[in-house]
Amino acid sequence: MSENPAAAVEFRSVTKVFEAGKQSHTALSDIDLRIERGEIFGVIGYSGAGKSTLVRLINALEKPTSGTVLISGDPITGVPESRVRQLRRDIGMVFQQFNLFRSRTAAGNIEYPLKVAGWPRARRKARVAELLEFVGLTEKARSYPDQLSGGQKQRVGIARALATSPSLLLADEATSALDPETTQEVLRLLQKINRELGVTIVVITHEMDVIRAVADRVAVLAEGRIVELASTFEVFAAPQAVPTRSFVETVLHNRPSADELKRLGERHSGRLVTVDIDDERGIGDALATAAHAGVRFEVVYGGVSALQDKTFGSVTLALEGPDDAVNKVVDELERRAVV
Numbered sequence: 001m002s003e004n005p006a007a008a009v010e011f012r013s014v015t016k017v018f019e020a021g022k023q024s025h026t027a028l029s030d031i032d033l034r035i036e037r038g039e040i041f042g043v044i045g046y047s048g049a050g051k052s053t054l055v056r057l058i059n060a061l062e063k064p065t066s067g068t069v070l071i072s073g074d075p076i077t078g079v080p081e082s083r084v085r086q087l088r089r090d091i092g093m094v095f096q097q098f099n100l101f102r103s104r105t106a107a108g109n110i111e112y113p114l115k116v117a118g119w120p121r122a123r124r125k126a127r128v129a130e131l132l133e134f135v136g137l138t139e140k141a142r143s144y145p146d147q148l149s150g151g152q153k154q155r156v157g158i159a160r161a162l163a164t165s166p167s168l169l170l171a172d173e174a175t176s177a178l179d180p181e182t183t184q185e186v187l188r189l190l191q192k193i194n195r196e197l198g199v200t201i202v203v204i205t206h207e208m209d210v211i212r213a214v215a216d217r218v219a220v221l222a223e224g225r226i227v228e229l230a231s232t233f234e235v236f237a238a239p240q241a242v243p244t245r246s247f248v249e250t251v252l253h254n255r256p257s258a259d260e261l262k263r264l265g266e267r268h269s270g271r272l273v274t275v276d277i278d279d280e281r282g283i284g285d286a287l288a289t290a291a292h293a294g295v296r297f298e299v300v301y302g303g304v305s306a307l308q309d310k311t312f313g314s315v316t317l318a319l320e321g322p323d324d325a326v327n328k329v330v331d332e333l334e335r336r337a338v339v
Contacts, residue, residue, distance in 0.1 A: 006073025008168055008200040009035040009058055014067030016053050027053040029224045031067070037167075040194050040201045042215030042232065044208065044247060049221040051204045055172050058202065059091050060084045071168065089117070092161030092199075096173040098153040100145040106156045107132065107141040113163045131159040135189060151182035158189060162197075169193065172204045187213045208247040212236065212307060220244045236305070237278050237312035238338070254303040254314040264300050270320030273330060276338040277304070278312040286332040295321035295329050 011033040018025045028050045035041045045051050056062040057069050060076045069077045076087050100109050107128050114124040132138045135155040145153055154174060161169060171190060175183040191214055193199050203215060211218050211232060218235050220228040220243055227241040236252070239245040249255065255274060256264060264272055275283055290297050297319050304313030319326045333339050 005037070007034040007070070008037045008039075008072060009033070009202065010070040010073075011054075011057075012068045012070070014057065014064045014069060016050075016057065016062060017065045026224055028057070028064075031226060033219060033226065033229070035200065035202060037072075037200055038194070038198055039216045040190070040203060040214050042203045042205065042211040042218040043221060044205055044211055044218060045221030046206060046243070048223075050224040051206070051221055052172065054221070055170055055202070055204050058168075058170060059088055059093065089164060090166050090168060092164075092166040092169040094154070094157050094161050094169065094171040094174045096176050098145070098150075098157045098177075100153060100156060100160075102145050105142050105144055106137060106148065106152075109145070109156050110159045110163055113160060117164055127163060131162060134162075135159045149182070150178050151185055154178065154182075154186050155189065158186070158193070162193065162199075167199060169199050169201045170204070171201060173206070174203070175205070175207070175210055183210070184213070190214055208251045212251060216308075220247065231308070233308045233310050233312070236307055237310075238276065252303065252305060252314075254301075254305070256301045256316055260301065264316065264318070268298070268300055268318035268320075270296070270298075270318040271326055271330075272300070272316060272318055273333060273339055274302075274314060274316045275333055276312075276314050279310050281336060281338065283315070283333060283336060286329060286336050289332045290319065290321075290325075290329040293321065293325040293328055295319055295325045297329075 011031045014028060014031040016028040018027055043051055043054060053062060057064055064077055068075055071087050074087060076084055101112065104112065110128045110131055111124050114127060132141050135158055137152060137155050140148060140152060175186050178186060187210065190201055194201050203210060205211065215232045217230065218232050219226050220241060222243040228235060228244045235244060236248055239248045261272065277283055287297060297317050299315050300318045302313060302315035304311055319329055330339065
């Protein structure tokens with residue numbers, strides 16, 4: 001018996017290679033990953049990183065070349081199609097382009113998977129009404145997709161994905177077609193689903209803002225491999241891999257670029273030092289040391305953010321004074337923070 005309870009999703013040494021004639025492409029390489037029950041897990045990567053392949057392996061729309069994918073401890077690979085269909089019933093899917101039936105109303109779209117599952121009519125109607133209320137679209141029950149906004153269409157898509165009460169929800173670029181305000185509304189709805197219904201959610205995205213808003217943990221994909229796997233706070237506060245740092249910089253803008261450093265150097269005669277800070281690492285004592293040592297300092301760039309009830313950030317200081325004194329201040333900063 002395993003010491004750990006079964007994960008909502010588990011990848012064990014999974015590799016996926018696509019063959020096209022004599023050509024082959026490795027979309028995912030030796031992926032080991034556990035997505036725990038009840039968490040919102042983010043998967044981020046640039047185009048071609050392997051995100052779409054990963055999500056298609058979770059719901060068995062693709063089969064791995066090697067390795068095993070498990071859903072709640074049960075393999076969804078290497079099993080009969082009847083077993084795959086059974087496991088898929090516990091997985092809801094939310095798409096980028098909504099994938100609604102234009103000929104069906106909002107209620108009709110939500111009802112469709114219940115019809116397929118053989119629910120009796122009265123029970124279907126009750127479930128649809130419940131879901132329309134949950135996503136805030138009761139008054140749109142009889143509206144067709146062409147009469148709905150993008151955000152409303154996605155809410156219908158989410159309600160449809162929840163129709164059969166799955167324990168796992170896959171959101172594949174679910175906000176990419178939405179404006180920023182509507183994106184936040186949809187993300188709040190996903191958090192509500194996770195918090196109130198206990199549904200595990202896997203968010204596939206190329207937008208770091210989405211990860212920051214909802215994810216508990218995140219895996220960063222690059223060229224078919226997981227290059228970083230950590231809590232969302234850790235990824236933002238101290239990104240390790242080059243692709244991760246690139247993603248974080250698109251959101252935070254708290255570190256000066258090479259051009260900005262050049263501009264700052266032209267405006268400030270002192271030594272420029274960039275320092276990472278968080279709840280555990282501060283620079284107050286080091287700056288007190290600077291004042292006592294006769295070193296003048298000025299914050300010339302940076303910012304502090306909050307995430308998962310913790311603060312983190314980066315500030316760039318201009319230190320001016322005798323070289324020995326400045327060196328002592330830099331040593332003190334290095335002792336207390338990341339310089």
